[in-house]
Amino acid sequence: MAGVGQAMHRLMAELYPICRSITGDGNRQTLDILRRFIPLEIHEVPTGTQVFDWTVPREWNIRDAYVKNAKGERVIDFNASNLHVVSYSVPVQRRMRLQELRKHLFSLPDRPDWIPYRTSYYNESWGFCVSHRQLEALADEEYEVCIDSSLTEGHLTYGEYMLSGQTADEILISCHICHPSLCNDNLAGIALAVHLAMLIAQWPERRYSYRFLFIPGTIGSITWLARNEAHVQRIKHGLVVTCVGDGGRFTYKKSRRSNAEIDRVAQHVLKQSGHPYVTEEFFPYGYDERQYCSPGFNLPVGCLMRSPHGSFPEYHTSADNLDFVRPDDITASLDAYRQVIEVLEGNGSYLNLNPKCEPQLGRRGLYNAVGADSHQKLDQMALLWVLNLSDGAHSLLDISEAANQPFHEIKHAADALERCGLLRKCAPGSPAPTG
């Protein structure tokens, strides 16, 4: 797995310098790189397209931007960091005194070496983000200000990757691609989603179909939902991938339903993982779960992350860089995602075919007589739990929670009992049989 962590980090490093926003060539360039790993379908949605209450905005591109001092030196330079320019800044080519320029400068006095990240998508404006040291070093003189950007009729670009499974029921994995040189939010999410897709693509069989979305935040999910409204109920479970690369404890933010299967599974996996974690109820702020969980859709989509957005000082600053995300941490996050999906794939209800008293496990080789060690005893408890609760009304997840054992141990026991003919899988969605 160390290899996977390094590979994810390398992908982040390759994507890091690109200037992304909610539209523009940086996003196309990003998706092209991802296509080396997974065969993404690229969608281009024209400016002006109505998507529910919103309109796809003009496309923003930027070639260069700087502020030159009286000596003609670039004291702020887009080439040094794409965070220097407020995203969606309109073109500017003017000379002005510091007093006027300062109205367009943003810094973090508390973190004097960090550059903040700012956007102004729907409010025509321009600005520069600088470290507070940079800001304070500016002399009271005339500056040449240039933002060589364009806002033109164009497209909103997003990538979609579909992996079909045995059923049309879908698991949605959604990550936003609109942030420029910021790693935890959300190059780590992009890298995790790509490697998760590669991993699942290799499985010999999949019960669910999988939909991976690489979209700009907010307007991207709104656009996707508007274009796919008819089929959206196929999504049975979903996760928004963000802030998965830092070393903080895990955080699971529940779907609006609060007790959807994805909510229970994510909590089960985190609880059994031994990692520190917290669970949060849904709240209507954050990333694209806001749209998936709007009341008109109310999809069972949660958010599995490490430190939530806004909770770590590096958030939306130049300090959310390649040093802030570490291969081991993002690997642990990928592993949690994989386990969540394995539980979703394996979950289901079974029927004990010998429900009156326990069956005799011994003559089926499932019982260890004299000399059982503690590992075998655990297995025996899993067998007994599965037999006792397989009345059609309890899923294997229910049983795992009742037994407080990892899902895979319970699943392992169910498989063994099914092979012995003691258990039969219930058809999905079938009514619970009455005893």
Place this chain on the structure above:
Amino acid sequence: MAGVGQAMHRLMAELYPICRSITGDGNRQTLDILRRFIPLEIHEVPTGTQVFDWTVPREWNIRDAYVKNAKGERVIDFNASNLHVVSYSVPVQRRMRLQELRKHLFSLPDRPDWIPYRTSYYNESWGFCVSHRQLEALADEEYEVCIDSSLTEGHLTYGEYMLSGQTADEILISCHICHPSLCNDNLAGIALAVHLAMLIAQWPERRYSYRFLFIPGTIGSITWLARNEAHVQRIKHGLVVTCVGDGGRFTYKKSRRSNAEIDRVAQHVLKQSGHPYVTEEFFPYGYDERQYCSPGFNLPVGCLMRSPHGSFPEYHTSADNLDFVRPDDITASLDAYRQVIEVLEGNGSYLNLNPKCEPQLGRRGLYNAVGADSHQKLDQMALLWVLNLSDGAHSLLDISEAANQPFHEIKHAADALERCGLLRKCAPGSPAPTG
């Protein structure tokens, strides 16, 4: 508000000397004073009237009472405190030795300076309450005992004040008026109810009708319920007002339903108030909530108080006097009552008319772009919460609780969204629409 506290305290001071009981001229005199503030309707119910399992008792009045020692000095004197006579004492005019007298004397050995408060409504008897120091100072001699009281055919007297609103649905505010010179229990309750009524009467519109009852405890609420049985289901919410003037933490005793709207609202207001408070489940002891919450009525009536009856040493003693209740404390209680009623008035369910994804708040002036301060951010959260949960199945109170924000902030957001056409109020009692 300081003015209101002083005004309530002045009213208590004026009512303090009057000798009240469950019947009698003291109650009429009390209600007459209240009519200077609110146009109370006075009801007189004749002795002997059957009210459910009870009978309205004879009317009790008292002119004078004393115990004179051998020298003819009044060693116990009704004129010094009306607490000295056990309420409903039958007339007495006799001489007796200390030994016999003592069977009729009640004191508090643990609180040697306080006079206890005792009653004997339904058990013909007489007695004096004295401080323990008074009791111990009595010499073994002959005493002249006089209680110049009368128990005659008469009436039970209570006051009622009705404020009509847009609907016939009622909010009941009930306080007992049967206690003599005792302040926290319940002159404070009377003063609060009067000022609450004055305050609500000034509102330009009221969704609910309001019924204020000033009644003797137990027999008064039983009498009122017996006479108004046919219309009692109009009461949608209610509070019994008692012990609202001391400086203890707030206590909310729930209605028998335990999760009625009044129960949730009172808890919400106390939680958001920042005041220390406790919540108690209903129990069949206390004041008139016992009758309103009897199983045959089971009205949603709770009890919002400070220190509950019996929990403070001054309870039912002469120490529950005008010094024990302070203007600031009763003002804080009045404020809590007002807030509870404002939430009841403003609560309701709304429908998000743009339920698929979030609406674009920016172009409606509801979103602050660059430079949002934390206060505006809170407002934005209120907007997002209201939009997310306004599916017809969540009331604004539900949303306030989910958001953990004060009701008025949520209501403010709902009003703003309604003005923008993003929200529509559901008809009260309409079924939740299906998405």
Place this chain on the structure above:
Amino acid sequence: MAGVGQAMHRLMAELYPICRSITGDGNRQTLDILRRFIPLEIHEVPTGTQVFDWTVPREWNIRDAYVKNAKGERVIDFNASNLHVVSYSVPVQRRMRLQELRKHLFSLPDRPDWIPYRTSYYNESWGFCVSHRQLEALADEEYEVCIDSSLTEGHLTYGEYMLSGQTADEILISCHICHPSLCNDNLAGIALAVHLAMLIAQWPERRYSYRFLFIPGTIGSITWLARNEAHVQRIKHGLVVTCVGDGGRFTYKKSRRSNAEIDRVAQHVLKQSGHPYVTEEFFPYGYDERQYCSPGFNLPVGCLMRSPHGSFPEYHTSADNLDFVRPDDITASLDAYRQVIEVLEGNGSYLNLNPKCEPQLGRRGLYNAVGADSHQKLDQMALLWVLNLSDGAHSLLDISEAANQPFHEIKHAADALERCGLLRKCAPGSPAPTG
């Protein structure tokens, strides 16, 4: 009650030396002794009888067993303790070196003076259990090994005692009799069940019928359930009696239903008892509750014990002897069982016949006027609770829990109110009347 504790201990002492197993003459001898106390019906089920997934095994009997050293001395001797022989050991008569013998010897290195208890019912095998000191003292020489046992066509033997009551609804008390010289598990359970049966037999009337089972563990309950499948739903409540003689805190293991009446009653009794106790959710391990609570039966059978099996070091060793179980402790256990059954007998729903406001308790002699002491006040609270919650939807147990008062106080109040005509018992199973 001290006499009962001594009597139970004497019975344990008499049963202690007998070698019991899941079949055999030791069980018959045990049941014969119990018949001196209660008129047990003895059932003999032939070897080979199919009982659900199981088959009644051959009958095992043992006359003698030993290991003799080269000098002919019995270094392990069945006559010293019947724990020395692994239960269901096949006959052996051989000479062997220590190396081979050791494969058949079991000891507890951590508890070098204690003999473990081992069985091999369904796996043909033989073995000796010894103290670790014994084991280590064995020289490397040749030994004569003799187990004079027999495994033959025979019977499984169990005892059953039925006490009929006013209804056919049954309370099941089940204890296992398959353990040899072990006291807490389960001679204490046998002694408690016998004395509980004697006690209940003396009651002048019983609402429930009572079924006491004295059966070998697992195969015994499976056999009984297989033979009585048609009538098993008569069992409305049940308890498995095990580990009731040690001095540990009480443990109640819930039935699989988790909130059955027996579960609520047992918790109520323990909570009100003042004894330290813990409650455990059902889990599919332990004793015969595993069979009663298998999903095909799902009977409301819990397990009321002191220290649960496996939780105390003496468990399944020679240290679980007559010193480990004390008359006082088993008496406290018997008392808890008795109280649980008294609550089950007395529980039911009542209807307040004067549901509108409180009735006037005073004129019925149920109210204490001036001078109530705290004991009477408690009684008054019980009266008020019963009146307030007797709407047909709350049982006396519900009321006890709401009031946090012992069941017998609530029952006492209900009886008094019923005598006054204020309360009427609802027919069992009748629908809750609507107010």
